[in-house]
Each structure stands twice: as structure tokens, then as C-alpha cells.
Amino acid sequence: MSEDQGFPTSLGMSTTSTITLLGEDIADLMATHSLTELVYRMVTLRPPTKGQARLLDACLIALADHGFTPTAIAARLTYLSAPDSVQGALAAGLLGGGSRFLGVTEDCGEFLHEVVETFDGLDDPPPTSQAWDEIAREVVAEAKAEHRIIPGLGHPVHKEQDPRTPALVEIAAEEGCYGPHLALFEAIGRVHPEILGRRLVLNGAGVVGAALADIGLPIRLLRGFALLARAAGLLGQLAEEERMPVARDIYDLVEENAVFVDPTAAREEDGDG
Known part of the structure; x- marks a missing residue:
């Protein structure tokens, strides 16, 4: 050099x-x-402090595996196609981590951080829950007026409660890591029904984003922690594929039920005729 x-x-x-x-x-x-x-x-x-390490560990566990998600299916099918390429199968699954799967962790953390960083002196003294509720009302009302989705609000499966949410909040509180991002997100969970006219759960992946922001991790890298967690889950998926393979059945099911559609008819259905 x-x-x-x-x-x-x-x-x-x-x-x-x-x-x-x-x-x-x-x-x-x-x-x-x-x-x-x-x-x-x-x-x-x-x-990290002992509490930060414990909360980060809990967040990684919360995102590790959710069953036959598209990321897991992609990994298994790639492994079926190239069993000599574990790295390819893992990569295929991780590449599916986007706005619909895993990405909500970063999106939620970023959304909350944009609000939190506009306030000075949040620790002296910290806002009460009532104060956070007032802030949350402004945030939700503004999002509604702008037709914006609040990241982390709602879940496609868990309609009553995401089981990860109370567990992560409890760990954060126990370890002294409950900060403004979690406080704001919980406040959004309390007040949004009165503004949106319906109740949505706080998505556990969104809570992870809030928790990771509260322990001082870079907002722009939060999705990386979701991918780190999912890499572990995908490795488990590939191990299970070895023990109890399903990828061939998934492939055969799609292949055997493929239906040909005339290209002309397809164009007309799309309005291109």
C-alpha cells in the first residue's frame, strides 16, 4: 500500500x-x-448495556420465522432447484424482505423517528402518557389527511393482538430501554380508533422498529436487523426442508394447476386491446 x-x-x-x-x-x-x-x-x-442486549435479542427472535411466508417459500424452492447452493437459497429468501415483509420494521422506526426528533427535551422530564396521546392524535390526524398509511399499524393475520407486542414492551420496560419511539407507538395504538374509526393492532414488527430505535441503533440500518433475524429463520427452514420436504409439492401444485390464457384475451382484460 x-x-x-x-x-x-x-x-x-x-x-x-x-x-x-x-x-x-x-x-x-x-x-x-x-x-x-x-x-x-x-x-x-x-x-450494549445488559438491557439493550436482551431487548435486541428479543427483537431478533420476534422476527426470526413466521412459517410459510413468501421469503421461506422462496428459500425452499431455490434450495430445491440448487441444493448445492445454500447461500443462494438464503439469499433468495432475504431478497424478499421488502415493504410487505420485514420492511415494516425500518419503515415504522423511521416514521416514529421523524416525529421524535422534532421534539427537544423529551427526557427532562419525559412526557406523560397523556402528552404522548396528544402528540399521537396530531400524527394520526395528519397521516389520515394526507392519505398515508402509518407503518406498523395493523396486521394481516393478528386482528385482536400481535402476541409479540406486549412481550417486547414488557422487556423494554423491565430493562430500562422503554424510550420515546415505543411511547409514541403505544400512544398511536391507543388513540387511532377515535380518528380512523376502527381499531388496528400494533404490528410486532413495527414494535421491533420502535424498540431498536430506542436502543440507539441507526434508523437507516433497521431493516438489516430484520434480515439478520430472518437469516437465522431461513436456515431453520432449509434444515426442515431436509427433514420434511415440501418444496417439490409446492412446485408440482403450481405446475399441475397452471392454466393457459390466450395472450389476446389477456391483453383485452388488461385494457390494452
Whole structure:
């Protein structure tokens, strides 16, 4: 490397006989850190508190696996097609993490953060629940007037309550990690029916976004934590595909029930005739 050229990093470095990460010997980190703690440190460059690590761990578990979602099906079908490429199957599943699946974590965290960062002195003293309710009313009313969807409000399956929501809120409170993002999201959950005219649940993935924002993780990287969690879930899906394969049945079902539609008729149905 030339004297005037350098590529700075605070993460991993290697020599012929050593590996360091965050400036520390890798063996020492292996003996003292969980993967969750290490990920937090690598992203923020500061060690998490015990409570932050526990809440992050809970958030990762909350997003790990939800059964036969499109991401899981994509991973299994790719594994069926290329059983020699575990990395391809995992990648196929992760690429499906977007606005409808997994993306709500980042979308919700970003939505809440835009509101929270407009207020000064939120910790001195912290707003009461009634104060948060007033803020939430303004937020929901504005979203309604602009015909905007509030990310994390509502769930396609859990219509009464997302079971992850109270569990994550309880852990955040127990660990002293309950902050303004969770407070605002809970307030939105309380007040939105009076403005929208219907009750929607607080989506657990949205709560994860609020919780991750409250423990100081970068808003623009929140989807990355959802993908980290889902990578673990997809590995479990591929292991189950080995034990109890279903990908071939899914493929056969679609193939055997494919129905040809005349291209001309299809164009007319789309209004292109």
C-alpha cells in the first residue's frame, strides 16, 4: 500500500497469526461476547448495556420465522432447484424482505423517528402518557389527511393482538430501554380508533422498529436487523426442508394447476386491446 493511501476501518483486521475485531483479540471476544452483543458493538462502536442486549435479542427472535411466508417459500424452492447452493437459497429468501415483509420494521422506526426528533427535551422530564396521546392524535390526524398509511399499524393475520407486542414492551420496560419511539407507538395504538374509526393492532414488527430505535441503533440500518433475524429463520427452514420436504409439492401444485390464457384475451382484460 502506498504511503498516501489508506482504507480506514474499526472492525476486523488480520495478520499471519492474529485476528482482531474492534481492536480486540478475536479469542477474547469469543470468550466474553454473545453474537447479539457483538453485532450491537460492530454497528454502534459501543458496548450494549445488559438491557439493550436482551431487548435486541428479543427483537431478533420476534422476527426470526413466521412459517410459510413468501421469503421461506422462496428459500425452499431455490434450495430445491440448487441444493448445492445454500447461500443462494438464503439469499433468495432475504431478497424478499421488502415493504410487505420485514420492511415494516425500518419503515415504522423511521416514521416514529421523524416525529421524535422534532421534539427537544423529551427526557427532562419525559412526557406523560397523556402528552404522548396528544402528540399521537396530531400524527394520526395528519397521516389520515394526507392519505398515508402509518407503518406498523395493523396486521394481516393478528386482528385482536400481535402476541409479540406486549412481550417486547414488557422487556423494554423491565430493562430500562422503554424510550420515546415505543411511547409514541403505544400512544398511536391507543388513540387511532377515535380518528380512523376502527381499531388496528400494533404490528410486532413495527414494535421491533420502535424498540431498536430506542436502543440507539441507526434508523437507516433497521431493516438489516430484520434480515439478520430472518437469516437465522431461513436456515431453520432449509434444515426442515431436509427433514420434511415440501418444496417439490409446492412446485408440482403450481405446475399441475397452471392454466393457459390466450395472450389476446389477456391483453383485452388488461385494457390494452
